[in-house]
Amino acid sequence: MALLEVRDLAAGYGRARVLFDVGLEVGAGEVVMLAGRNGAGKSTTLKAIMGLIERAGEIRFHGQRVERLEPFEIARLGLGYVPEDRRIFTELTVAENLEVGRRAPRAGLPAWDEERLFALFPNLATMRDRPGSRMSGGEQKMLAIARTLMGNPLAVLLDEPSEGLAPLVVKQMAAAIGELKRAGLSVLLCEQNARFAEPLADRSYRIEKGQVRPA
Numbered sequence: 001m002a003l004l005e006v007r008d009l010a011a012g013y014g015r016a017r018v019l020f021d022v023g024l025e026v027g028a029g030e031v032v033m034l035a036g037r038n039g040a041g042k043s044t045t046l047k048a049i050m051g052l053i054e055r056a057g058e059i060r061f062h063g064q065r066v067e068r069l070e071p072f073e074i075a076r077l078g079l080g081y082v083p084e085d086r087r088i089f090t091e092l093t094v095a096e097n098l099e100v101g102r103r104a105p106r107a108g109l110p111a112w113d114e115e116r117l118f119a120l121f122p123n124l125a126t127m128r129d130r131p132g133s134r135m136s137g138g139e140q141k142m143l144a145i146a147r148t149l150m151g152n153p154l155a156v157l158l159d160e161p162s163e164g165l166a167p168l169v170v171k172q173m174a175a176a177i178g179e180l181k182r183a184g185l186s187v188l189l190c191e192q193n194a195r196f197a198e199p200l201a202d203r204s205y206r207i208e209k210g211q212v213r214p215a
Contacts, residue, residue: 003028003155003186004049004061004079011048011055018044019210022057024188026155031177031187033201033215035194041210042190043084046157049188050074050081062154078106080153084160086144090133094124097132097143101150110183112149120176121146138169145176155186162196170196 002025009022018041026032036042048055051071059067066074075081089097098114105111118125121142132140141161148156161177162170170193177200180187191197198204204215 001028001063002026002060003030004188005059006045006049007058009045009048009055009057009059011044011053011057013044013053017210019048019055022048022207022210022212024205024212026186026188027202028154028186029181029184030202031181031189031200033197033204034188034190034207034212035192035197035204035215036190036207037192040207042192042207043159044210045207045212046081046083046159046188046190049157050079075151075153076103078152078154080148080151080156082141082144082148082156082158082161084163086137086140088132088140088143088147091131093129093131094135094143095128097147098150101147103151105152106154109152109154109185112152117146117149120149120179121172123172138165138173141165141173142176149180153185155188156180157188157190159190160192161189162191162193174200 004026006024010019012018022045034042047053049059051074061077061079123139124142161173174196189197205212206215
């Protein structure tokens, strides 16, 4: 049974429709890649699933219909979201950003806490007291993922994690996503860098002009 199921999803911005009858699913403990060029609708798909834009269709998460819920309600059910533009609190330190995301552990999954996250992202361990504004783009992406994991989600929507990163940081990011998979977390990975994402993914979809099909 799929942990996340999307059926006949349509969405857009105002009068501009971007997604047309999108369907996909992510199983428990599975990494699924949503590939496509810039502007194809990858980020819009994640925003629509999370309830950040107007949409129509059916979205089930952990067996529950969520398309009528607010984003914070979906997050409380255990669906995490890491946007492409990170959106960390730049005036807060690394430790303070992590504390903002803290939620109780969920039954059946290992708990994420500072110690475990610093093992996942060693770079962050050396800058606990550093404000987000004094971090590189790659470090901010790591912090955005770590903050989401502090919420102990069942699944994570991850938007373009490798974009704009140095090759060494891309390798670190790939290793971290692999560890999330080994920990049993489900990941919907939107990524245009196939060389980065394909080795991590169990399955793939491709989105073209707002329509999704198996890759």
